[in-house]
Amino acid sequence: MPVRLRKFIGTILLIILVLGYALLATTIAVNALGxxxxxxxxxxxxxxxxxWVLPAMGLIKWMAGPRQR
Incomplete structure (x- = not known):
């Protein structure tokens, strides 16, 4: 997969991850920690x-692609 496409897909997935994680964490906080x-x-x-850094770190490593030697 080309690096540009990998970075584009990774960026979209990272935005979805952050928004979804923030919504989930806030929903749990409102319902459980009142x-x-x-x-x-x-x-x-x-x-x-x-x-949230753990899945984002994995996604960013994937976006960077395989190590070049």
Missing amino acids: ASPWWVHLTYFLLTGLL
Whole structure:
């Protein structure tokens, strides 16, 4: 697959990932953390704020293509 096409597809997928992840994380927070103390909110948003990086990192590595020697 050409690098330009791979980067285009990866960019679209990355945008979908970020929007979908933000919507899912916010929906879970609203439904599950309504009456929780502040430290539970802080922990949840700290973890979910960092967790999206893992699939994004894999996607970015895929976009870069195989290593050239």
